[in-house]
Amino acid sequence: MTEFTPLASLAGGMMIGLSAVLLMLWEGRVAGISGIVGRLLPPYRDGVFLSRFGFVIGLVAAPFAMIALGGVEISQTVSSNIPLMIAAGLLVGFGSVWGNGCTSGHGVCGLSRLSTRSFVATSIFMATAFVTVFLVRHVIGG
Template sequence: MTEFTPFASLFGGIMIGLSAVLLMLWEGRIAGISGIAGRLLPPYRDSAFVSRFGFVVGLVAAPFAMMALTGGAIEQTVSPNIPLMVAAGLLVGFGAVWGNGCTSGHGVCGLSRLSARSFVATGVFMATAFVTVLFVRHAIGS
């Protein structure tokens, strides 16, 4: 069972919301991680490359910064099942392209802008997540 951490979750949510607001304020762009990361690859090479790269570096550096600030280890588990991880990555990537955005773009930024498309997309990926967890934990048993 996953440990319930209300204060850490609240702090994380505040940081995500703040970063989305700052990106919109400074760059006029929505903080959709799939779009930001996807535009780091060719053929995109424009003036916003540095800010996109910095955003992704911040995502990777955040756990290390948190460990340095708290003086403790952050427990993160990743499945050792490589084929499962590859399939999951492909499905997430396909879903982000097919849905014209990812969970951060729709769930954080789209909902706050009251986008009807984002309400539908968020409902679909949340329902899919619930069914997936139910299936994996109870039908497969892992």
Template structure:
């Protein structure tokens, strides 16, 4: 079980919000992680490859930097069921393409713009997460 840490959660939320605002100001785009990561693959649409690459590297480097600074381990999801993890990753990728965005694009940026489409997408994301956690913890027994 993960402990609730209100100050760390607040700081993380503020940093996510600031990064979304900075990306909108400097690049004129929504901070949707699936879109940014997807546009690192060819064909390249514009000259923003380096900024997208830097954004994704920052996502990877940030937890490593925090772990190094605090001496605490990086929380991880570990599973020995590789086919299940591959299927889950493909389903998440398919869902973000099918839903025209991911949790960061809809949940962080879309809701702040009062987008009804993002509200609907976020409700579906959250409901799916609730059902999945319930099934895994109480029905399947993981």
């Protein structure tokens, strides 16, 4: 079971919100990670490659910064089942394209803008997550 950490969760949520607001202020874009990462790949459509690259580097560097600054131990488990990881990645990518956005674009930015489409998309994301966790933990036995 995952330990409940309200202060770390609050700080993380505040940083996510701040980064979304800053991206909207500076570039006028929603902080949808799938869109940002997708636009890092050629062909480059506009001249903001460096800011997108910096945003992604910040996502990757954040856990290391937390460890270095706060001495916080962060443990993450990644499956060693390569076919499962490939299938999961393809499904997430397909869902992001099919849903016109990802959990960060719809769940963080879309809900805060009271978007009906984002409410529907986030509800589907969450329902799928609940069913997946139930199946993996209680039916399949992961």
